[in-house]
Amino acid sequence: MGTLYIVATPIGNLRDITLRALDILRQVDLIAAEDTRVTRVLLRTYDIHTPMTSYYEHNKLQKLDYILKALAQGDVALVSDAGTPGINDPGYELVQAALAAGYPVRIVPGPSAPVAALVVSGLPTHRFLYLGYAPRRSRERRQRFQEVRWEPGTLIFLETPHRLVGCLADAVDVFGEDRPCAVVRELTKVHEEVFRGTLAQAWRHYQNHPPRGEIVLLIAGATTPAPPVNPERVREGLHLLQEAGLSRAQAARILSRVLGISRRQVYNMWPEDDTTRPDG
Helix, strand or coil: CCEEEEEEEECCCCCCCCCCHHHHHHHHEEECCCCHHHHHHHHCCCCCCCEECCCCCCCCCCCCHHHHCCCCCCCEEECCCCCCCCCCCCCHHHHHHHHHHHCEEEEEEECCCCHHHHHCCCCCCCCEEEECCCCCHHHHHHHHHHHHCCCCCCEEECHHHHHHHHHHHHHHHHCCCEEEEEECCCCCCCCCCCEEEECCCCCCHHHHHHCCCCCCECCCCCCCCCCCCCHHHHHHHHHHHHHHHCCHHHHHHHHHHHHHHCHHHHHHHCCCCCCCCEEE
């Protein structure tokens, strides 16, 4: 019976590979790689000739049986393009399947962009919430921000260069201009950059300096608890907005912004006897 090794690989600088990771990549019978072309560069650098198979977002479910059969014969290493597999990269389903089939799963720790960005950001590290990529559309992005507006831990998002300015604009509207943040770009690479300041300062900066490369956006947590919300006040507001001709969705959106709560909370306070009550 083989073992599934979850192997962290460099997020930029190829020298950020552990000696144990190199040993495992040499010793296993198969490497399941997110992109075999990317992993081949790493293997060639360290003269490793282990066979590979692809395991990425669009084939990860179809490849489960193949990899489980490989585990029946020997050890398998899972790697992503960069960093620790399973953290916004394929891996979760394979780990579940391997455990369910009775195979040992071991971690070979190493680089992780969210954690590295947090440590270098200068923001509090004792509590944090990793949220992956922010939603693509502004409306969904603002809603996500509303949901975590009062989270006391540092918020960690991944972002793409062409969406960063819009993301920062939405963050300013929801969290406020003065909320501290950090934009960490191209970690461990030649053009590594860490911008530290407020959300408004970051928004202005990247309007004039279009970013490139891999980006982690960190937003400081709330320093005060969420203000208490009176359900009766929410119901009164819903009634007034509906009388003014607004739809239930419009009313919920306005109240969530005015009161600083998520739309989910507004929906939970919707009058039980209101026939327009949404399902949430």
